[in-house]
Structures are given as structure tokens and as C-alpha cells.
Amino acid sequence: MAETGHFQEGALVAVLTAEPIGRPLDYRAPEGGCFMGAFVEVPLGPRKVLGVVWGPGEGGYDLARVRGVSRVLDAAPMRDELRQFLLRAGDYTLTPMPAMLRLATRAPGLGDTPGLRKIYRLGQGAPDRMTEARARVLEVMRDHGGPGFVLAELAAMAGCTTQVIKGMVKSGAVIEVDTPRDLPFARLDPDLPGKALAPDQAAAAAHLRAAVRKGAYGTTLLKGVTGSGKTEVYLEAVAECLARGRQALVLLPEIALTAEFLDRVEARFGARPGEWHSGVTQTERRRLWRMAGEGGVGLVVGARSALFLPFRDLGLIVVDEEHDTSYKQEEGVLYNARDMAVLRASLCSASVVLASATPSLETWVNADSGKYTRLDLAARFGVAELPEMRAIDLRTEAQEAGRWISPTLAGEVAARIGRGEQAMLFLNRRGYAPVTVCRACGHQIGCDHCDARMVEHRFLKRLVCHQCGDTKPMPTACPSCQVEGRLAPVGPGVERLAEEVAARFPDARLSVLSSDLFGSARALKEAIGSIAAGGADIIIGTQIVAKGHNFPQLTLVGVIDADLGLQGSDLRAAERTFQLMRQVAGRAGRAEKKGLALLQTHQPDHPVIRAILGGDEEAFWRAEAEERRAQGVPPYGRMAGIILSGPDLQPLFDFGGALARRDGPLRRIGAVLYGPAPAPIARVRGRHRVRMLVKADKAAPLQAALAEWVAQLKPPAKLRVAIDIDPQSFL
Numbered sequence: 001m002a003e004t005g006h007f008q009e010g011a012l013v014a015v016l017t018a019e020p021i022g023r024p025l026d027y028r029a030p031e032g033g034c035f036m037g038a039f040v041e042v043p044l045g046p047r048k049v050l051g052v053v054w055g056p057g058e059g060g061y062d063l064a065r066v067r068g069v070s071r072v073l074d075a076a077p078m079r080d081e082l083r084q085f086l087l088r089a090g091d092y093t094l095t096p097m098p099a100m101l102r103l104a105t106r107a108p109g110l111g112d113t114p115g116l117r118k119i120y121r122l123g124q125g126a127p128d129r130m131t132e133a134r135a136r137v138l139e140v141m142r143d144h145g146g147p148g149f150v151l152a153e154l155a156a157m158a159g160c161t162t163q164v165i166k167g168m169v170k171s172g173a174v175i176e177v178d179t180p181r182d183l184p185f186a187r188l189d190p191d192l193p194g195k196a197l198a199p200d201q202a203a204a205a206a207h208l209r210a211a212v213r214k215g216a217y218g219t220t221l222l223k224g225v226t227g228s229g230k231t232e233v234y235l236e237a238v239a240e241c242l243a244r245g246r247q248a249l250v251l252l253p254e255i256a257l258t259a260e261f262l263d264r265v266e267a268r269f270g271a272r273p274g275e276w277h278s279g280v281t282q283t284e285r286r287r288l289w290r291m292a293g294e295g296g297v298g299l300v301v302g303a304r305s306a307l308f309l310p311f312r313d314l315g316l317i318v319v320d321e322e323h324d325t326s327y328k329q330e331e332g333v334l335y336n337a338r339d340m341a342v343l344r345a346s347l348c349s350a351s352v353v354l355a356s357a358t359p360s361l362e363t364w365v366n367a368d369s370g371k372y373t374r375l376d377l378a379a380r381f382g383v384a385e386l387p388e389m390r391a392i393d394l395r396t397e398a399q400e401a402g403r404w405i406s407p408t409l410a411g412e413v414a415a416r417i418g419r420g421e422q423a424m425l426f427l428n429r430r431g432y433a434p435v436t437v438c439r440a441c442g443h444q445i446g447c448d449h450c451d452a453r454m455v456e457h458r459f460l461k462r463l464v465c466h467q468c469g470d471t472k473p474m475p476t477a478c479p480s481c482q483v484e485g486r487l488a489p490v491g492p493g494v495e496r497l498a499e500e501v502a503a504r505f506p507d508a509r510l511s512v513l514s515s516d517l518f519g520s521a522r523a524l525k526e527a528i529g530s531i532a533a534g535g536a537d538i539i540i541g542t543q544i545v546a547k548g549h550n551f552p553q554l555t556l557v558g559v560i561d562a563d564l565g566l567q568g569s570d571l572r573a574a575e576r577t578f579q580l581m582r583q584v585a586g587r588a589g590r591a592e593k594k595g596l597a598l599l600q601t602h603q604p605d606h607p608v609i610r611a612i613l614g615g616d617e618e619a620f621w622r623a624e625a626e627e628r629r630a631q632g633v634p635p636y637g638r639m640a641g642i643i644l645s646g647p648d649l650q651p652l653f654d655f656g657g658a659l660a661r662r663d664g665p666l667r668r669i670g671a672v673l674y675g676p677a678p679a680p681i682a683r684v685r686g687r688h689r690v691r692m693l694v695k696a697d698k699a700a701p702l703q704a705a706l707a708e709w710v711a712q713l714k715p716p717a718k719l720r721v722a723i724d725i726d727p728q729s730f731l
């Protein structure tokens with residue numbers, strides 16, 4: 001390979017593909033040669049697959065049998081920065097490179113030539129004959145400038161058939177041109193003025209702008225309650241980044257939030273950013289992937305996998321709601337997008353902004369130790385304070401059977417409705433009832449494939465397993481004792497709570513926000529918009545309401561069961577409950593009206609509940625950090641979960657036991673192995689699950705030891721071994 005990273009035609013090159021083969025394979029460079037990092041198509045057996053030129057070929061075998069690269073794709077070659085990122089992220093998560101490459105090429109049709117599509121523009125000629133329809137076509141084309149129209153789009157706008165338009169091409173009144181599909185995105189204008197910032201916002205924005213200007217790696221925690229203007233502030237960092245000609249990436253935890261966010265970007269910069277998430281069409285995904293590489297998109301807004309786009313020059317990554325658990329991918333490659341954002345930024349000299357009202361303990365500790373800069377936005381914009389928070393002690397409130405709203409809470413709800421304000425009842429449980437029990441024999445209906453109880457969904461008229469998604473009709477007889485008519489719901493889900501609300505507040509307009517009740521992100525967005533506009537008096541919500549939505553009329557939040565998250569062995573149970581409760585409470589009183597948050601609990605003296613109510617957040621984090629330090633758990637120690645799964649239970653324990661007996665590589669770094677033990681969710685989709693847990697010192701070379709340890713034994717067929725570094729879930 002020459003200095004330029006170019007391989008001459010016929011030279012041996014190693015090509016990494018996304019196929020599960022252990023290493024890159026050798027090919028010969030095609031006519032015209034190819035560059036290091038080039039995306040190529042290579043023959044593999046009878047197929048052609050996508051690959052990346054990964055380095056010089058190794059040779060050392062029958063060279064006559066080496067096949068040629070089929071062709072070089074019309075896409076910017078992978079930059080060294082992305083290559084390093086994939087290598088380092090793969091090392092960290094113990095993921096083979098083909099799987100890492102798959103993450104970085106998750107746009108269908110990358111191998112297709114960027115097809116041409118026909119675009120229609122206004123021509124010079126006059127139509128041979130003028131009709132009403134033709135006149136409308138010309139009018140629409142004169143009224144709208146721009147690059148031109150797609151046929152169907154133009155026909156719809158002019159209210160005519162596509163034949164009318166085609167008929168106008170012959171006379172030259174309309175011209176038909178072929179243009180490439182993957183066009184650059186509209187330019188965002190960083191010089192448009194933002195909102196006038198409050199003093200603390202302005203100070204934070206200046207800090208972030210300076211960090212971006214430096215053009216070096218650095219991470220900042222931007223902390224402020226919901227509504228304090230974090231988004232407004234980090235958009236200033238985006239402006240600085242764009243003004244410097246670099247690209248920016250904003251990661252959001254949830255698709256439903258994206259639409260609202262896109263509107264804000266458009267208002268701020270005069271154009272919409274590139275979008276990357278599962279709801280985007282395939283052609284748009286491909287377009288964005290290519291434009292990221294060519295620099296044809298300035299700002300990308302996306303879900304966690306946007307982190308693996310082949311940006312040409314990424315200068316800023318914002319991770320909004322950085323504590324959100326959805327940043328951890330729990331299937332396939334097990335990575336945490338927040339941590340990987342920091343890694344990628346350090347490799348491409350970019351700034352990272354981690355924004356949250358309730359940061360993760362990891363981030364809080366990194367800021368506390370000075371590894372990250374911390375910026376605090378004090379008050380909520382235009383509002384003086386967080387809502388008042390109080391507990392409702394369920395041990396002392398008389399509660400009727402089958403009712404979940406205490407008299408105190410019901411009274412407060414009624415008062416809000418009387419004043420024309422909104423009240424929200426929060427319950428983080430989808431469906432009608434979490435358990436269905438037979439009153440004759442005590443049997444609880446469970447999933448046939450999982451170790452989980454089926455949840456009744458009355459709206460769907462079915463029982464649903466929240467583990468695997470399997471559903472079945474609600475039986476009339478008990479599946480165990482066959483007695484008819486004795487099956488009964490136990491405990492509330494949001495649908496059952498809605499029933500209670502309808503019975504107790506018959507005149508109130510009720511809206512239930514639960515992800516499973518909406519067919520699409522758009523429908524959910526519409527419901528949220530309607531609530532914001534005052535279209536509901538009482539809102540019932542699961543955790544989708546905890547995130548960033550603005551409801552100006554909302555002045556009361558009632559948490560139906562604040563104890564829900566406190567149980568469980570999860571090391572982050574306290575942290576999660578604290579975050580969720582504060583986020584939910586933050587929904588109340590976002591505009592001028594003062595808010596109240598009421599937490600129904602059986603344990604008003606629990607340290608977490610007291611910390612939530614006490615409002616001394618730093619005290620909570622300090623206490624929680626001390627607790628973790630004492631136990632040597634993250635972020636003060638390191639952990640890895642090992643999940644064995646397979647169709648039969650015994651082989652899992654046999655293999656786990658055999659691994660445990662060979663724990664030399666782990667002991668050598670001072671790590672301790674726990675298990676094998678049945679996972680709390682012992683069966684999912686018919687596969688049994690067994691877990692092991694490895695704990696090590698913070699400085700221990702955990703990945704290398706794990707790799708050496710598991711490489712000692714080959715798992716039997718059908719048995720899968722997944723290694724989860726820094727596990728978030730212990731289920």
C-alpha cells in the first residue's frame with residue numbers, strides 16, 4: 001500500500017464483511033485500485049456481500065484462488081476515526097468485528113447504485129392546449145420554487161392525474177429530468193438568532209460554544225430540571241459546531257420525542273436535520289448514511305445507532321436524557337450509547353454534552369471527580385421552582401377494594417378539574433391488570449414460553465406477555481382447574497385505573513398515554529399535542545409521560561404507586577426510582593401555574609422516598625455513591641453479566657459449572673465470579689436462561705480476562721453465551 005492508502009489494481013487487500021467469519025478475507029483490488037476503508041462488494045461463495053477494505057492482504061496461501069473485489073461502492077471510504085471506534089468499541093464490548101461493521105452499515109441498499117428518479121420542473125414552452133387541470137399544474141409549479149417535484153406529489157398538489165403532467169412534457173411546458181436520489185440535506189443556518197437566553201443559560205451556552213470552538217475532546221454534564229432550557233442551551237453548541245463546518249449529532253431516547261424536536265430545530269436553524277431511527281424509510285436511511293459520509297448533512301437527530309454513522313467530521317455529540325435506560329442496547333451487540341458517544345468523541349476530537357435533569361450516578365461521579373465539566377441550570381425558564389412534593393401515606397388512608405386513587409388524591413384531582421386545570425395520574429404498568437388469578441384454585445395465568453405472568457389487556461381483549469409479546473385470548477375457564485367464571489384481575493394497570501377515573505369523574509375528559517395504545521409514533525404525538533392544547537382534564541400515563549413533554553395546564557401529578565420500583569435486587573433500583581419520580585413530578589406546573597406532586601406510598605420513611613420529597617438531590621447522590629463505593633460496585637467497581645441461554649436447562653448449568661471451574665484468568669486479575677444461577681427471568685421465548693456475574697476492581701483488565709476465560713471452552717450447539725459489560729439489567 002502506498003502512503004496515500006491506495007491499493008493498485010490486483011494488489012491483495014483484506015476485506016472485512018459483516019458475515020460471521022472470524023477475520024477479514026483476502027481479495028484482489030479491482031480495476032482502478034481502491035483506497036483503504038473503501039466500501040466494496042465482494043464475492044462470498046455464490047453471493048455478493050458488502051465489505052470494507054481493512055488493510056493489505058495477508059497472502060500465504062494459493063494466490064491463484066484469490067477472487068477479485070467485484071466493485072467499489074459509490075460512497076465515501078470509512079475514515080480511520082470510525083475504524084478505530086469500531087475496533088475500540090468491539091474490544092470494550094467483546095464483540096467480533098463483523099458484528100461491529102453490521103452496526104456501522106445499517107442502511108439497506110448501500111450496494112445499489114444511487115438510483116435516479118424523475119423530477120418535474122417548469123419548462124419554457126407553452127402547453128399545446130390549455131385546460132383547467134393544466135393551468136393548475138403550472139400554477140403550483142410557479143408558486144413553489146425548489147428543486148422540482150416528484151410526479152405523484154405534483155399530481156396531488158394540482159389535484160390532477162399523473163397523465164395530465166406527462167401530457168405537458170411533450171410540448172416543453174413541463175420538463176422531466178433525472179436527478180440522483182441521495183441528495184444533500186438542506187443547510188442549517190447557524191447564524192439565525194436563537195432565543196434571548198437567561199443569564200445562567202447564556203453562561204452555560206458560552207461555555208459549550210467555547211468547548212466546541214476548541215475542537216478537542218471534552219465532556220460536559222448539562223444538568224437542569226426539565227424545562228430549565230437545556231435544549232435551548234445545547235442548540236447553541238450545535239450552532240457553533242455547524243458554524244465551524246463540522247457535523248453535530250443529537251441522540252434522543254425515544255422516537256415520540258423526535259417530532260417535537262425536529263420542529264424546534266427547524267425554528268432555530270431554518271431547516272430540518274437528518275433523522276435516524278427505526279421509523280425512517282429505507283431510502284431515507286440510505287440517503288442519510290451516504291450524506292453523513294459526504295458531509296451532505298450538518299445535524300443528525302437520532303436513536304442510539306446513529307452513533308455508528310460514517311460522519312465525515314463529527315464535532316459534537318449531544319446525549320439528551322443521558323440517564324435513559326434505552327441507551328443501553330440489550331440485544332445483539334450489548335453497548336451503552338452514552339459511553340460509546342464519549343469514546344467516539346475522544347477519537348474524533350469532538351465535544352460531548354450529556355443533558356439530564358437526573359443524571360446517572362456514573363455521570364454524576366465523573367462530574368464530581370472532575371473528569372467531566374458540570375454546568376447547572378438553576379431555575380426553570382420563566383418558572384420559579386419545582387412543584388411541591390408530598391407523600392400520601394397509604395397505611396393511614398382508608399382505601400376501598402378495587403380502588404387505587406386515595407381520597408386525598410381524588411380530592412386534589414377534583415379541585416384541579418374545578419379550576420379548569422389538568423391532573424395526571426402516573427402508573428408505570430401497561431394493560432388492565434398485571435396478574436389474573438383463579439379464585440377457585442389460586443392459579444395465576446402465565447406465559448407458555450416465559451417465566452412471566454400474562455398481563456390482561458382489555459383494550460386488546462387479550463392476555464399479553466410483556467417479556468416475549470406472546471398473546472392469547474382471555475379464557476373463561478381456569479386453565480388449571482377448569483372452573484368457569486372465577487378468573488379475576490389482581491392489581492391495577494393503566495386501563496383499570498382509567499376505569500376507576502371514568503367512574504369517579506364521569507364528566508372529566510380522560511386521555512390514556514400508554515405506548516401500546518397507539519398504532520404509531522404519529523398517533524402518540526397527536527395525542528400529546530391535543531393534551532398540551534387542553535384537550536383533556538385527566539391524563540393517565542406510563543413512563544412515556546415522564547419524558548420531556550410540555551403540558552402548560554398541568555398542575556397536579558399523582559403517582560399511584562411510588563413503591564413500584566423500590567423492590568428488586570437491581571443495584572440501580574434506588575437511582576431509577578429517584579430519577580423516574582423526579583421526572584414525573586417535573587411534569588406539573590411547567591407554565592406560570594404552580595404544581596403539586598403527590599406520591600402514594602406504603603413506605604413514606606424509605607430513604608429514597610424521603611430523598612425525593614426532601615428535594616436535596618446532591619445529598620441523595622452522595623449517599624448513593626457512598627453506598628456503591630462501600631459495595632465495590634459500578635461506578636466504583638466493574639461488572640460483567642454472562643447470560644447462557646438454550647432450549648434445555650441442564651446443559652446451561654453444566655457449561656456454566658465447567659466455566660466456573662476454570663476461573664483462573666478471572667482470579668488472576670482479582671475478579672470474583674458468582675453463579676451460575678437461574679436468571680430472575682428464567683425463560684424467555686422458550687429459551688432457558690442462566691446467569692453468572694463477574695465483579696472486578698475498577699482498574700482490572702476485565703475484558704482481556706473475560707475473553708481468555710470464555711475462550712477455554714466451546715459452548716455446545718444451541719447454547720448461546722452473551723457477555724454484558726457494565727450490565728444495566730440483571731434480569
Ligand code: ADP
Binds near residue numbers: 195196197228230
Ligand atoms: P429542557 O430541555 O431543560 O427541558 P427546554 O429547552 O425544552 O428545557 O425549555 C423548556 C421550554 O422553555 C421550551 O418551550 C423552551 O422553548 C422555553 N425556553 C427555554 N429557554 C428559553 C428562553 N431563553 N427564551 C424563551 N423560551 C425559552
Ligand code: ZN
Binds near residue numbers: 448450451468470685
Ligand atoms: Zn412470554
